[in-house]
Structure formats: C-alpha cells, structure tokens
Amino acid sequence: MNIPFKIKFTIFDENRPLTKKQIKIKNNLIDMNDMKKILKNVISGLNDVKFLDRFEPSICSLDEKKQLRMSFCYQDKKYQHSIHFNQDHSLCKEYFSIEELKNISNKINNELEEYLHTDIWLPILYIEIDDL
8 A cells, every 4th residue: 555644743732732841842853953863863773764864854765765754834833742744745756654654653752752751642644635
C-alpha cells in the first residue's frame, strides 16, 4: 500500500493553553535546529534511512525516494501542541510503509521524550482524505 501517511507527535496537553516555557521549547525544536539533532540521533539506530539536509528537518530512505519531512503547520493554532511530519511533497516517489513509519515514529518519540524530559503521547499515523 503506497499511501502518504503523516505522523503527529503531541508534545503538550491539548486541553490546556501553552505556557511561555512550552512555547519557547517548541520554538527551540523548530528554530534552533534541535529537531534536526533529534533526527540525526534517530537515524544512528536505523540502517535503512539517512538524514536529509533540507531547510525543514527531514529523513529519507538511502535512495531518497521515500522522504519524511517536518511540516510547518505549527503556525496554525490547532497544531500548536504537536509536531507533524509528512510525506506529501513533489519529490516523493514512494512512501514509507506503515511498519517503517511505526519504527521511525517510535524512535522519534523516544528522542522527543528524552529532549523534553517527560513522557509524551504515543505518535499517531494518519492520512488526510485529500491525500487519497
């Protein structure tokens, strides 16, 4: 099944407004390249993916046909408590399988928990209807 699944990492409680500290943490993840460092840690434990040097934090298959990139939807209020990754861009010729995404997302989740020094919600794999 070749479907561009996305991944959602909910890093802060969606039922509460973000604190100034949480906003700073999220901005550091995005603006200070901390997410790129996290992804570099993730790929060190995987044989079939590599870091993709792009503006947005990204990883890809060794042949670069499968790419997973951080979305910049964080500016939208409904995404302020989470970080999203997608595969829906023009250069993507193939998509990571559900099993590959489960493995990758679990490793990213572990690194995010270490970065945040707290447990976070389990990652969510999803597909938007418009992507089908």
